[in-house]
Amino acid sequence: xxxxxxxxxxxxxxxxxxxxxxxxxxxxxxxxxxxxxxxxxxxxxxxxxxxxxxxxxxxxxxxxxxxxxxxxxxxxxxxxxxxxxxxxxxxxxxxxxxxxxxxxxxxxxxxxxxxxxxxxxxxxxxxxxxxxxxxxxxxxxxxxxxxxxxxxxxxxxxxxxxxxxxxxxxxxxxxxxxxxxxxxxxxxxxxxxxxxxxxxxxxxxxxxxxxxxxxxxxxxxxxxxxxxxxxxxxxxxxxxxxxxxxxxxxxxxxxxxxxxxxxxxxxxxxxxxxxxxxxxxxxxxxxxxxxxxxxxxxxxxxxxxxxxxxxxxxxxxxxxxxxxxxxxxxxxxxxxxxxxxxxxxxxxxxxxxxxxxxxxxxxxxxxxxxxxxxxxxxxxxxxxxxxxxxxxxxxxxxxxxxxxxxxx
Numbered sequence: 288x289x290x291x292x293x294x295x296x297x298x299x300x301x302x303x304x305x306x307x308x309x310x311x312x313x314x315x316x317x318x319x320x321x322x323x324x325x326x327x328x329x330x331x332x333x334x335x336x337x338x339x340x341x342x343x344x345x346x347x348x349x350x351x352x353x354x355x356x357x358x359x360x361x362x363x364x365x366x367x368x369x370x371x372x373x374x375x376x377x378x379x380x381x382x383x384x385x386x387x388x389x390x391x392x393x394x395x396x397x398x399x400x401x402x403x404x405x406x407x408x409x410x411x412x413x414x415x416x417x418x419x420x421x422x423x424x425x426x427x428x429x430x431x432x433x434x435x436x437x438x439x440x441x442x443x444x445x446x447x448x449x450x451x452x453x454x455x456x457x458x459x460x461x462x463x464x465x466x467x468x469x470x471x472x473x474x475x476x477x478x479x480x481x482x483x484x485x486x487x488x489x490x491x492x493x494x495x496x497x498x499x500x501x502x503x504x505x506x507x508x509x510x511x512x513x514x515x516x517x518x519x520x521x522x523x524x525x526x527x528x529x530x531x532x533x534x535x536x537x538x539x540x541x542x543x544x545x546x547x548x549x550x551x552x553x554x555x556x557x558x559x560x561x562x563x564x565x566x567x568x569x570x571x572x573x574x575x576x577x578x579x580x581x582x583x584x585x586x587x588x589x590x591x592x593x594x595x596x597x598x599x600x601x602x603x604x605x606x607x608x609x610x611x612x613x614x615x616x617x618x619x620x621x622x623x624x625x626x627x628x629x630x631x632x633x634x635x636x637x638x639x640x641x642x643x644x645x646x647x648x649x650x651x652x653x654x655x656x657x658x659x660x661x662x663x664x665x666x667x668x669x670x671x672x673x674x675x676x677x678x679x680x681x682x683x684x685x686x687x688x689x690x691x692x693x694x695x
Contacts, residue, residue: 299319317627317634320450323645324599324623326691327393329649335508335695337394337650339657343419344387344401344643345429347582348380352387352401359388359630361399367418369411371406377403385635386430386643389626393647394654400424409445409534410438416655417452423659425653427453428646429585430639435533437584439472439507439565440613446588454484458653458661460645461475461586464596464608470545470581475514475554475561483554483564483673485575490557495572496544502570504528504552507537514560515592516566521549522673535584544571579682580607582617586642590666593618594641597685601675603683607638618685619665620645620672648689655695 305580328475380578405411478484551596595607622641674685
């Protein structure tokens with residue numbers, strides 16, 4: 288293992304915007320140390336760099352990607368937008384560029400495919416996956432989570448369609464999600480008048496919006512039960528937000544917070560027996576949370592390998608979503624974050640930076656063994672992981688930290 292403490296200190300200095308200048312050489316050294324941690328530099332030295340492999344990056348943010356062609360990205364990339372406006376760069380975000388950069392750093396000779404889709408429209412996401420497969424992608428990476436597209440247990444109609452498209456000849460990696468601290472799962476407990484107790488007799492679960500951007504509170508439950516999901520403004524006690532239905536089943540409340548107001552979420556049983564429920568909050572923190580079962584679509588389904596995040600000492604990042612997963616063991620792996628970028632001082636963090644590391648490593652395996660199936664590649668990745676908590680699988684770090692062996 289590399290000199291962890293020194294590496295962390297350098298990364299901390301680099302990430303302080305405005306106070307420390309880092310030249311290209313320093314950023315490249317940081318990148319090299321990270322690749323050494325994964326074990327991929329030895330593969331590069333042997334000429335195994337993902338030649339002949341196509342990797343699809345599905346994301347929402349590719350603004351300005353052309354200026355990185357030939358540096359952080361390959362000289363050429365294949366692109367397609369499945370938004371209604373057909374604009375790959377519609378969203379003012381470079382999240383997808385960072386994901387693609389990670390794959391390119393690990394598998395520099397792999398070809399990259401970039402695609403986005405229409406927000407809140409599962410069918411456009413599914414079309415993007417099918418298009419990538421039609422373009423002969425062998426590996427796919429997605430670091431955007433859509434919790435409401437699942438039934439909360441790794442199933443539902445969107446998952447069923449996704450599994451049919453992926454089949455058994457496309458290896459897919461997805462970020463586990465950063466919602467371990469913004470998720471609650473358990474059995475409904477009536478504390479009076481049909482209201483749920485989040486903790487003890489606490490009817491209100493306080494929300495802490497990050498800023499004035501929209502907040503979404505999403506609830507899924509088992510069939511046969513029906514709930515009211517209510518967001519209140521604490522001072523007035525009045526309800527706020529727009530109630531909607533979720534593609535995976537369930538309901539959501541979306542609202543735009545105001546600076547001087549505080550909010551809480553309540554849950555009331557309306558129909559049927561008390562059942563298992565799952566709540567995810569996007570755009571805000573939540574007072575009472577549970578980390579188990581917090582992996583979100585698409586990583587919670589059996590069509591995707593779920594990748595969580597650990598720090599450079601091998602400890603799970605507090606935000607990194609956990610298993611166990613209802614349909615299969617989750618997460619599959621974890622990867623060290625942050626990942627050093629060569630075009631900005633702030634390194635790439637979160638489980639968003641973990642999934643493309645798995646995709647890049649998968650591309651190396653595919654390049655070394657083009658006759659292997661995705662299942663065989665996934666099994667090789669599992670066997671080469673470094674156990675972190677207990678031998679075998681655990682709900683925090685899966686089969687362990689991603690790495691490649693000295694010999695493929």
